[in-house]
Amino acid sequence: MDPDTDIGGPNHRFPATNESAIVRIRSGDQQTRERAFETILISYWKPAYKYIRWKWHASNEDAKDLVQGFFAVALEKNYFAVYDPAKASFQTFLRTCLDAFVSNQQKSNQRLKRGGLSEHLDLDFVSAEDELALQSTSQQLTPEDFFHREWVRSFFTIAVEILRERLSSSNRAVQLKLFEIYDLNDDESSEPVSYAKLAQQFNLDAATVNNYLASARREFRKIVLEKLAEITSTEEEFRNEARSLLGLELK
Amino acid sequence: MKWLSDQKLDHLRRVVSEPDFSGTKYSIVKELGSGGMGSVYLAHDRELDREVAIKILRETDLTDDTKRRMLREAQIIARLEHPGIVPVHDVGEFADGRVYYTMKYVRGSRLDEYAASVTTTGDRLRKFKSVCETVAFAHAHGVVHRDLKPQNIMIGSFGEVLVLDWGIAKLLQNTATIDPEAETLKLRPPRSTEVAIGNTTDGTIIGTRHYMSPEQARGEQIDTRTDVYSLGAVLYFLLTNTAPAVTSQSSFASPRAVDPSISKAADAVCLKAMALERQHRYASAAELTTDVGHLLDAEPVSAYRENILEKTGRGIAKNRFLVLLVLAYLIMRIFFILTARD
Numbered sequence: 068m069d070p071d072t073d074i075g076g077p078n079h080r081f082p083a084t085n086e087s088a089i090v091r092i093r094s095g096d097q098q099t100r101e102r103a104f105e106t107i108l109i110s111y112w113k114p115a116y117k118y119i120r121w122k123w124h125a126s127n128e129d130a131k132d133l134v135q136g137f138f139a140v141a142l143e144k145n146y147f148a149v150y151d152p153a154k155a156s157f158q159t160f161l162r163t164c165l166d167a168f169v170s171n172q173q174k175s176n177q178r179l180k181r182g183g184l185s186e187h188l189d190l191d192f193v194s195a196e197d198e199l200a201l202q203s204t205s206q207q208l209t210p211e212d213f214f215h216r217e218w219v220r221s222f223f224t225i226a227v228e229i230l231r232e233r234l235s236s237s238n239r240a241v242q243l244k245l246f247e248i249y250d251l252n253d254d255e256s257s258e259p260v261s262y263a264k265l266a267q268q269f270n271l272d273a274a275t276v277n278n279y280l281a282s283a284r285r286e287f288r289k290i291v292l293e294k295l296a297e298i299t300s301t302e303e304e305f306r307n308e309a310r311s312l313l314g315l316e317l318k
Numbered sequence: 319m320k321w322l323s324d325q326k327l328d329h330l331r332r333v334v335s336e337p338d339f340s341g342t343k344y345s346i347v348k349e350l351g352s353g354g355m356g357s358v359y360l361a362h363d364r365e366l367d368r369e370v371a372i373k374i375l376r377e378t379d380l381t382d383d384t385k386r387r388m389l390r391e392a393q394i395i396a397r398l399e400h401p402g403i404v405p406v407h408d409v410g411e412f413a414d415g416r417v418y419y420t421m422k423y424v425r426g427s428r429l430d431e432y433a434a435s436v437t438t439t440g441d442r443l444r445k446f447k448s449v450c451e452t453v454a455f456a457h458a459h460g461v462v463h464r465d466l467k468p469q470n471i472m473i474g475s476f477g478e479v480l481v482l483d484w485g486i487a488k489l490l491q492n493t494a495t496i497d498p499e500a501e502t503l504k505l506r507p508p509r510s511t512e513v514a515i516g517n518t519t520d521g522t523i524i525g526t527r528h529y530m531s532p533e534q535a536r537g538e539q540i541d542t543r544t545d546v547y548s549l550g551a552v553l554y555f556l557l558t559n560t561a562p563a564v565t566s567q568s569s570f571a572s573p574r575a576v577d578p579s580i581s582k583a584a585d586a587v588c589l590k591a592m593a594l595e596r597q598h599r600y601a602s603a604a605e606l607t608t609d610v611g612h613l614l615d616a617e618p619v620s621a622y623r624e625n626i627l628e629k630t631g632r633g634i635a636k637n638r639f640l641v642l643l644v645l646a647y648l649i650m651r652i653f654f655i656l657t658a659r660d
Contacts, residue, residue: 198321216324223330224322250333251326281338288334312331 089157089300093148104142107161109225110298112138114217115165116195122210123169131192137168152304156311162214219312226290227251233286241269245276246283337374337412344372344420356388360423370407374418385417392419394461395484402452404480424482425475430468433556439584440614442556447610448479450549454603456481457542464540466548467529468555528561532594543596546603550591553610557584562592569594584613586622 091103112134119130141147141164150160198220208216234243245265252260262280266273295312299305322330339346339361347360350371361372375388389409396406409419427435429445436442449471456463463484470483527535531547534540554562558576570592574585587609593599600606609619616636618624624632634641 194321201321201323216327219331220322220327223327224320227320227322227330250329251320251322284333285338287330288338291334 086296087300088297089147089150089152092145092150100145101142104147106297107147108138110222110294111161111218112190113195113198113221114214115161116190116192117199117217118162118165118210118214119169120199121213122166123173125169127192127196131190133169133172134190134192136172137165140168150300152300156304156308157298157300158215158218158308159211162211215311222294222312223291226287226294229290229294230283230287233290234283239283241271242279242283242286245269245280246287249280250284250287337416337418339412342410342412344370361420363420369423370420371404371423372418372420374412375416388417388419391484395419395421398456398459398461398484400452400455402448402455402479402481403484404482424472424480426473426478426480428469429471429473429552430555432473433468433559439557439580443584443610443614445473445479446549446553446556447607447614449481449552450603450607450610452479452481453545453549454607457545457603462540462542463545463548464534465529466545466552468552471552528563531596533596541596542602543599546591546599546606547593547596549603549606550588550599553584553588553591557588581613582628583619583622583624587613587619590621 088103088106091099092107094100094103115137116130116134119125119133120127123130123133125133146164147157147161150157154160155163230246231243234240234246248260248265262273262276265271266276269276271279291312292309295308296305299308336346336349337359343363343365344361345364347362347369350358350360352358356373356375358371358373361370362368363370373388375384392406392409395403399405404421404424407420407422409417411417426432429449432445433442449466453463453466461484463481465483466481470481472480472482474480529548529551531540531544534544534547551562554560554573557573557580560576562570572585573580573588574582587606590598590609591600591606600609605620609621611617612619616632618629618632
């Protein structure tokens, strides 16, 4: 089967539960737990950092410490293992834990100790800070909406990076380039580029441009759903998060 | 990693959630709306060079059960060949596994939008009668709509009335069966309105609260009189411009309490259709259609017993021209008698 089309039917449903990091975090095997933790960390550290900066008005240094401290303690105490999908989404659970952690830190006025576990968390805070500077602050958002929006942004950014890797490593550089020009073009003011123009630019016919672009989009869709399945624990949660991620306008 | 703006995020979200039309003869134009099971898009059929509405199963509902329900919905509509029901053109499956069906794209306005622009009760009742006729037709073919409301009724550009969204329609159990292998519907006329039908497969209560019958709201077995209640609620909306304010399915203000200018007969028809106990409602949409026709023709309705004064008044109103002619004759006759005596 053409790998591009291998996303339909049963293959597209929520994968076996052992692929979910939320499930694997409860594993008795430490290595499995750590790998699951890393998956969660990659998806959530940046929204958590921005959230602390935005909601708790923390300085960038304090926010760094708090994020590192939060995830370090979460790993050490295996916080995420107690998550119950029947009560809330994992996103809500994590945000609630984060709020409680920051609140406790502020109450006790403790300075988080640097070093220890937090040193293992290699997080690119500079990029997070740069992104915050680029973002519009005029929108009236609730803390929940802000966290969700940043989670969506982080999620899609990761998915785009994986798409780049996959298409590059499978000799589909043209598909990737077309996707970047057509779907990731940052120049909001410019006119959308036409398939005819792309065909001319890449010396292809318009139908091939259409097929290549559809192929890249299918791969992207596949990645998004795979990644989503990784950070949800049940089919119901997967569906709800997919609706929230794909079905609603971002606020 | 490059930062993604809010606009870019929205675009990527659409890229992921929009169906993949490649390999089909359709091109997406825009999304028209979304419901419980899927979304409806305006699409262009490149082969026939025409616009069609295309209903597509939601990305995250790719279970065999929802696929089967979607297919069955298309089959139900396809079987109901009636001017008041949008015809289905085609059924298929996209490369990404989503089931779709295409239907005629109806240009026009929803009944609630139409009601905002049309003020005469007569016009509204005429449209309502067409709705009743369509629903009666569906009932005669063993199908209960279950989600009748002004938002699911379209008035086309030529004034035609179309009942939409048969997504949660149910086939009456003893009137139709689905062959699970062939997915073919076999319909025969219902024998009675007492036919019990089940809930949705997942047991959830579906429909729209203001227009939902008490038994449907309670999740009980429903029959064609469930649609009669919803039709009554639509009539209520057309008479009063407001949806019935049903809070606990126990009572609501009568149309005349909302607007005293509404005739007692129209009030009674509406209240009979919306009776809380189904045995007090019209037994069928066809019976309701008959009474609505009588309202339009200023004939007596089954839902209301007139006194002699009302009967006379209605008779005069209905035969206004004849009455005026007789009166004119009598006045002239008296005039001649008086002038002859002088």
